[in-house]
Amino acid sequence: MPYRPHRALLALGVSLTALTAAQAQVLPQPAARPPAPASEVSLDTLSVTGTKTAEPAIDALSGTSIVTREQINRIQPSWLSEVLSQVPGVTTQENQNDPAQAINIRGLQDFGRVNVLVDGARQDFQTSGHSANGVFYLDPELVGGVDITRGPTSTIYGSGAIGGVVAFRTRSIDDILNPDETAGAVQKWGFGTNGQKFLNSTSLGARIGTGADVFGQFVYRTNDPYKDGFGTLVRDTGNELTSGLAKFNIRPADGHEISGTALLQQFDFANAGTSNAGARFANSVRADTYTLGYRFARPDVPLVDFSIKGYATSTHNQLTFLSDTASGLYGNLGVKAGNRLTYDIETRGFDVHNTARFDTWAISHALTVGGDFVSNDVRTTDNAGGFGSAFTPSGSRSLAGAFIQDEMRYGGWLRVIAAGRYDHYELSGGTLRSSGDRISPKITVGVSPFAGIEFYGTYAEGYRAPSITETLVQGIHPFPAFSILPNPNLRPEVAHNVEGGVNIKYNDVITPGDTFRAKINGFQNTVDNFINIETVGPTYFVPAIPGIPASICTRIPGRFPCVIPVQSFQYLNIAQAELTGVELEGAYDWGGGFVSLAATHTDGRDVATRQTLLTVPPDRISTTLGLRFLDRSLTLGSRLTFVDERLNVPAGATVLATKAYGLVDFFASYQANEWVRADFIVQNAFDKRYRQYLNALNNPGLVAKAAISIKFATR
Structure with a gap:
């Protein structure tokens, strides 16, 4: 990416302004004692994605995990x-030549199977190509924490989430100020090798008594193309980000809170398609999220814990044609440099619910009743070949749902969660229309036979409506020129998930004050009417020369240039897809250090053909070991990640098989005092050449990154 000095100067100016303003209020105190490090046991962090009621992740009767801001700081992620x-x-x-991300949970991804939320707002952007069909844009420097629940047990948190829910919380005032601080700023600069060029993050916040607080953050990041483990430059993997985040919370009376968020991100990059082998376009992506919410909750009013949130998200991707492929395909179609293709999706929605807490005899209840609505409006404008508008068609879809859930507790050893959700959808585009509805039940039973261990079992169903693209896609593939056909008769997917697990939590296991937490769970998720793209119809011949109309082959099939045999493609319902797996997560923190472990095994296949589903990832195991020194102000550690091979790729898939690989990272974090923190990490320390499964390009080789954060605050 070309370096843009005006943005760098803007970043520097904002940084210096923040530092000057904060320093005018209070000077750092070098003698201040460093704050105690947060526990590595993130499973003790509160989660809401499983049931909408806050509880530590270790107590959730589901596959629930948390990523904390401390863990994010330590690894200094660029992605x-x-x-x-x-x-x-x-x-x-991910495509490393595009900052967009797609999330896969238990082998399910694309078209909303994983509900991605940013501050409660759905992220439903999607474009079709040789990569993920459902991505979102969010820089990790803006993230304050991640709350994840795997499987359709989380459908109370939104329609379509048969894979699970990933809720990102953007940073807030509590991420930069301690409870006794009233105003301040945190300035962070980051630098790195192998393409990791420069990061600026400026955060400011102020508390106005107990009645209100405001927070703002500015992030500027610029990356250059990186080299893989063999030292080969991976072209077009640089990009530039400018983003701003603003938040407010107003508490006009006891128990009442009004909150709002505005997140604006601008990404600029250029590439030649997913694999850097197609036509070259300059991309300008604007991704904005706005939320406004109200909540009332007070301990002396147990029947009312009311929340309502409205949101609007938009993603606008403008692609400007730069140059053609070697075949001259786009030029043959009359496309000229400067012609543009735009993808726009506008998402509007709201979520409202109330939790009433009460007792009936010896049973305690938390009864949650609510509903949600979301509409997607997709508009594609294509003056650069017509392929974009064909494969990401314009259209509209609305999803509406209502739910009821009762969390019941008895005697401290028994928990039962009974829930039901009603979903309805409507989809339209051109002359095509479709709609449908369904009720999905859920039942979970948790038993704690003795202190520290709880067993649970769940049966839950989920419902995913067909997407606009799956239903309306229609066009000719660039080369070879096969057809992709619409299917207005697609039926929604219905997931039937059986899951069981055990939660383990103990303190003072080996030494006084230590903490051990672990979650182990297994699942079987059977998806009826699973939607997959399949070949259909008879074999026919298309030209071997790009740019020649396929229509000529109706007259001379099998003769030059019409010598490539193809079939058409169409999204179809397959009778059943079955996914099974086992997951393990655990952590032990003894104060002087910590160790964590995460392991995943997933299988998935078409039940009729026994063919493995393309989106099922290989097995993975990872562990982190950290040791604390200098009165716990210095943390040194290492992360190990081992990923199995994935060789059984379905025939005809554009995704390549991948070999097994292992990665070693080293990290160090030093909290010099209350005001200054330094972080350092070496990723892929042994410069391993590898490619993550489903990605089209090799991942980076050795990368070293360093960051320093300086804080100023008043009390």
């Missing part, structure tokens, strides 16, 4: 894939 790489059951698909 969200680095943030999620240690979460069991979760993988990502």
Whole structure:
């Protein structure tokens, strides 16, 4: 990417302004004692994605995990894939020449099977190509934490989430100020090798008594193309980001809170398609999220814990044609440099619910009743060949749902969660229309036979409506020129998930004050009417020369240039897909150090043909070991990640098989005092050449990154 001095100067100016303003209020105190490090046991962090009621992840009767801001700081991620790489059951698909990310949970991804939320707002952007069909844009420096629940047990958190829910919380005032601080700023600069060029993050916040607080963050990041483990430059893997985040919370009376968020991100990059082998386009992506919410909750009013949130998200991707492929395909179609293709999706929605807490005899209840609505409006404008508008068609879809859930507790040893959700959808585009609805039940039973261990079992169903693209896609593939056909008769997917697990939590296991937490779970998710793209119809011949109309082959099939045999493609329902797996997550923290472990095994196949599903990732195991020194102000450690091979790729797939690989990272974090923190990490320390499954390009070789954060605050 070309370096843009005006943005660098803007970043520097904002940084210096923040530092000057904060320093005018209070000077750092060198003698201040460094704050105690947070426990590595993130399973003790509160989660809401499983049931909408806050509880520690270790107590959730589901495959629930948390990634904390401390863990994010330690690894200094440039991609969200680095943030999620240690979460069991979760993988990502990305094109390193595009900052967009797609999340895969238990072998399910694309078209909303994983509900991605940013501050409660759905991220439903999607474009079709030789990569993921459902991505979102979010820089990891903006993330304050991640709350993940795997499987359709989380459908109370939104329609379509048969794979699970990933809820990103952007940073807030509590990420930069301690409870006794009223105003301040944190300035962070980051630098790195192998393409990791420069990061600026400026955060400011102020508390206005107990009645309100405001927070703002500015992030500027620029990356150059990187080299893989063999030292080969991977072209077009640089990009530039400018983003701003603003938040407010107003508490006009006891128990009442009004909150709002505005997140604006601008990504600029250029590439020649997924694999850098197609036509070259300059991309300008604007991804914005706005939320406005109200909540009332007070301990003395147990029947009312009311929340309502409305949101609007938009993603606008403008591609400007730069140059053609060697075949001259786009030029043959009359496309000229400067012609543009735009993808736009506007998402509007709201979520409202209330939790009433009460007792009936010896049973305690938390009864949650609510509903949600989301609409997607997709508009594709294509003056650069017509392929974009064909494969990412314009259209509209709305999803509406209502739910009821009762969390019941008895005697401290028994928990039962009974829930039901009603879903309805409507989809339209051109002359095509479709709609449908369904009720999906859920029942979970948790038993704690003795202190520290709880067993649970769940049966849950989920419902995913067909997407606009799956239903309306229609066009001719660039080369070879086969047809992709629409299917207005697609039926929604219905997931039937059986899951069981055990949660383990003990303190003072080996030494006083230590903490051990672990979650182990297994699942079988059977998806009826699973939607997959398949070949259909008879074999026919298309030209071997790009740019020649396929229509000429109706007259001379099998004769030059019409010598490539193909079939058409169409999204179809397959009777059943079955996914099974086992997940393990655990952590032990003894104060002087910590160790964590995460492991994943997933299988998935078409039940009728026994063919493995393309999106099922290989097995993975990862572990982190950290040791604390200098009165716990210095943390040194290492991460090990081992990923199995994935060789049984379905015939005809554009995704390549991958070999097994192992990665070693080293990290160090030093909290010099209350005001200054330094972080250093070496990723892929042994310069391994590898490619993550589902990705089209090799991953980076050795990368070293360093960052320093300086804080100023008043009390």
